Amino acid sequence: MKALIIGGGIAGPTTAMALQKAGIDSVVYESHPGGADGVGVFLTLGSNGIDALRAIGADAPAVAVGFPTPAIDMVSTTGKALGRVRTSRPDGDITSRTLKRADLYRAIRDEAQRRGIRIEHGKRLIDAQDTGDGVRAVFADGGEEYGDLLIGCDGLYSTVRGLIDPAAPAPTYSGLIGLGGYTRGVPVNAPTGSYRMMFGKRAFFGYVPAPDGEVWWFANVPHPAEPAPRELENINSEQWRHQLTSLFAEDTGPAAALIRAAHEITPAGPMHALLTLPTWHRGRMIVIGDAAHAPSPTSGQGASLSIEDAVELAKALRDQSTIEGAFTAYEALRRPRVERIAKQAARSNSNKAAGPAGRIVRDLLMPLVLPRLANGEQSRLTYGHHIDWDPRPSQ
Ligand SMILES: Cc1cc2nc3c(=O)[nH]c(=O)nc-3n(C[C@H](O)[C@H](O)[C@H](O)COP(=O)(O)OP(=O)(O)OC[C@H]3O[C@@H](n4cnc5c(N)ncnc54)[C@H](O)[C@@H]3O)c2cc1C
Numbered sequence: 001m002k003a004l005i006i007g008g009g010i011a012g013p014t015t016a017m018a019l020q021k022a023g024i025d026s027v028v029y030e031s032h033p034g035g036a037d038g039v040g041v042f043l044t045l046g047s048n049g050i051d052a053l054r055a056i057g058a059d060a061p062a063v064a065v066g067f068p069t070p071a072i073d074m075v076s077t078t079g080k081a082l083g084r085v086r087t088s089r090p091d092g093d094i095t096s097r098t099l100k101r102a103d104l105y106r107a108i109r110d111e112a113q114r115r116g117i118r119i120e121h122g123k124r125l126i127d128a129q130d131t132g133d134g135v136r137a138v139f140a141d142g143g144e145e146y147g148d149l150l151i152g153c154d155g156l157y158s159t160v161r162g163l164i165d166p167a168a169p170a171p172t173y174s175g176l177i178g179l180g181g182y183t184r185g186v187p188v189n190a191p192t193g194s195y196r197m198m199f200g201k202r203a204f205f206g207y208v209p210a211p212d213g214e215v216w217w218f219a220n221v222p223h224p225a226e227p228a229p230r231e232l233e234n235i236n237s238e239q240w241r242h243q244l245t246s247l248f249a250e251d252t253g254p255a256a257a258l259i260r261a262a263h264e265i266t267p268a269g270p271m272h273a274l275l276t277l278p279t280w281h282r283g284r285m286i287v288i289g290d291a292a293h294a295p296s297p298t299s300g301q302g303a304s305l306s307i308e309d310a311v312e313l314a315k316a317l318r319d320q321s322t323i324e325g326a327f328t329a330y331e332a333l334r335r336p337r338v339e340r341i342a343k344q345a346a347r348s349n350s351n352k353a354a355g356p357a358g359r360i361v362r363d364l365l366m367p368l369v370l371p372r373l374a375n376g377e378q379s380r381l382t383y384g385h386h387i388d389w390d391p392r393p394s395q
Contacts, residue, residue: 001024001025001148001149001317002024002025002026002027002147002148003015003016003019003024003025003026003027003147003148003149003150003151003317004026004027004029004135004137004145004146004147004149004150004151005026005027005028005029005150005151005153006029006125006128006137006150006151006152006153006154006159006160007028007029007030007031007152007153007154007155007158007289007291008028008029008030008032008109008119008121008153009030009105009153009155009289009306010104010105010108010153010289010303010306010307011153011288011289011290011291011306011307011309011310012028012030012119012153012154013028013108013109013111013112013117013119014052014053014056014058014108014112014306014307014310014311015151015153015288015309015310015313015314016028016112016117016119017056017058017111017112017115017117017310018055018056018310018311018313018314018315019314019317020115020116020117021056021057021314021389022314022315022317022318023318024314024317024318026117026147026151027117027118027119027120027145027147028112028117028118028119028120029120029123029125029137029139029145030119030120030121030122030123031122031123031124031125031140031154032121032122033121033122034121040100040102040180040264040266040267041100041101041102041180041266042098042099042100042101042180042216042218043098043099043101043104043297043300043302043303044069044087044096044097044098044195044300045062045066045096045097045098045099045104045303045304046087046096046300046301046304046382046383047087047088047089047093047094047095047096047383047384048089048301048304048308048382048383048384048385048386049301049303049304049305049307049308050062050063050094050096050097050304051089051094051385051386051387052304052307052308052310052311052385052387053307053311054094055311055387055388055389056311056314056389058108058111061107061108061110061111062097062099062104062107062108063097064107065099065100065103065104065106065107066097066098066099066103066104067097067098067099067192067193067210067211068095068096068097068193069087069095069096069097069098069193069194069195069208070086070087070088070095070096070193070194071084071085071086071087071088071194071195072084072085072087072194072195072196072197072206073190073194073195073196073197074197074198074199075196075197075198075199075253076198076199077198077199077200077201077250077251077252078252079252079253082199085379086379086383087300087379087383088383089383089384089386090379090380090383090384091384096383098193098195098208098210098216101303104303122141123139123140123141123143124139124140124141125137125138125139125140125154125159125160126138126139126140126159127163128150128160128163128285130282130283130284130285134146134147134148134284135147135148135149135150135284135285137150148284148323149284149285149286149317149323150284150285150286151285151286151287151288151313152164152285152286152287152288152291152292153287153288153289153291153306153310154287154291155289155290155291156171156272156274156290156291156294157171158287158290158291160285160287160291161277161287161291161292163285164279164280164281164282164285164286164287165278165279165282168277168278168279169274169276169277169278170274171272171273171274171294172272172273172274172275173226173270173271173272174270174271174272174273174296174298174346175222175223175224176204176220176221176222176223176270176271176296176298177220177221177223177227177232177268177269177270177271178218178219178220178221178268178269178270178271178297179218179219179221179240179244179265179266179267179268179269180216180217180218180219180265180266181216181217181218181258181259181262181264181265181266182214182215182216182217182262182263182264183214183215183217183258183259183261183262183263184213184214184215184261184263185261186215186254186257186258186261187254188207188209188215188254188258189254190207190208190209191209192209192210192211193208193209193210193211194208195207195208196208196253198251198253198255200247200248200250200251200255201250201251202222202247202248202250203219203220203221203222203244203247203248204219204220204221205217205218205219205220205248205251205253205255206218206219207254207255207258215254215258217255217258217259217262219244219247219248219255219259220271220298221244221247223270226270227270232267232268232269232270233267235268237265240265240268241259241260241262241265244256244259245259245260271296271297271298272294272296273294273295273296273342273345273346274290274292274293274294274342275293275295275339275342275343275346276293276339276342277292277293280292280327280331280335281327281328281331283324284323286313286327286330288306288309288310288313289302289305289306289309289310290302290306292309292338293305293338293339293342294342295338295341295342295344295345295346296342296345296346296348298345298348299341299342299344299345299348301341301345301382305337305338305341308334308337308385308387309334309338311387311389312330312333312334312387313326313330315387315389316329316330316333337381337385340381341382344378
């Protein structure tokens, strides 16, 4: 069996490694000419994502490029503690890690190539057909490829999603703009590796001290109308510095100082999510990762869920006798989990975008609600998720 994998971000090369372990050949086709390295942005790889990489023996390279992140402390605009989210497996065996997105891409891609997986760059899929006994993929450079199945790992703005179901919903705008930056020389009151996140008066702010003393931070700015395609590109980093500094000027904490002193401010982008996609697969084609379900970046789970998807899909293809049967079993396993996490993140977004009255209610309720969410069942379900590569079910 040969799989055509579309997209060389996080899910693509991970799927190829998992398929290889399941005895299935694949080739990864990535549209970017030189790799899909996201510029500047950092993210948290959850203990569940690390656990999924561990199932295929590929966790070490990703772990090596990040630093441990055991917890997130939430505070109000006045600096009042609202609660703590533990971001590690409850048994303490795996701690989540914070890393630059580009470093995670590179670590996963290099590990896949080290295992002999072919990744072809500059190959943008524009069309694909299920021919009954196989799949045909057509690329923008005029090339064609044939395989037994096609796996769309082509991210939030997936082409494969629309080829499977032309009526598939598009991602929705969350009402927030996200951006971030890096600062040295501003002392902060948070333990190395742990996040402090603040519901400010006018926007949301989070920061994490890296082990080398640099502080990595991000801001989510409410912006009810979705920005026009090039609107944000016309705002340069000095203009953002000015705007963000004034947005956080009235809040307690280091947000304004960190922004003022930042040596790098990363490009701003509208935050989108894809909460539910009715059709994940048709015939020999399927979408996984952000292409199928994208929780807003607020969840801190998009990358981890994409990695879990990759491993679970390979297991299903290993264990089921038909491709269709594998896709059906995979969807039944994955859909409840990914949709629960996406809905949770959507609720968190509406807290971030709350107006003055909503903020008062939120700050009163958060200390009551958060500990239950953060340390109880929800946290265990999200961060404690474990994938066993073996055993196979009895045939
Ligand atoms: C600002 C920000 C912060 C985030 N923070 C977190 C976080 O803290 N934790 C977390 O887990 N997640 C976070 N995420 C989300 C995370 O980055 C995604 O969920 C994850 O990258 C999804 O992986 P993927 O492989 O499905 O898609 P991607 O990583 O987007 O990869 C898709 C790949 O497909 C390629 N491609 C697209 N179309 C085609 C085509 N037609 N043909 C060939 N190739 C194609 C793209 O070039 C890309 O390389 C964040 C995202 C953003 C934007």
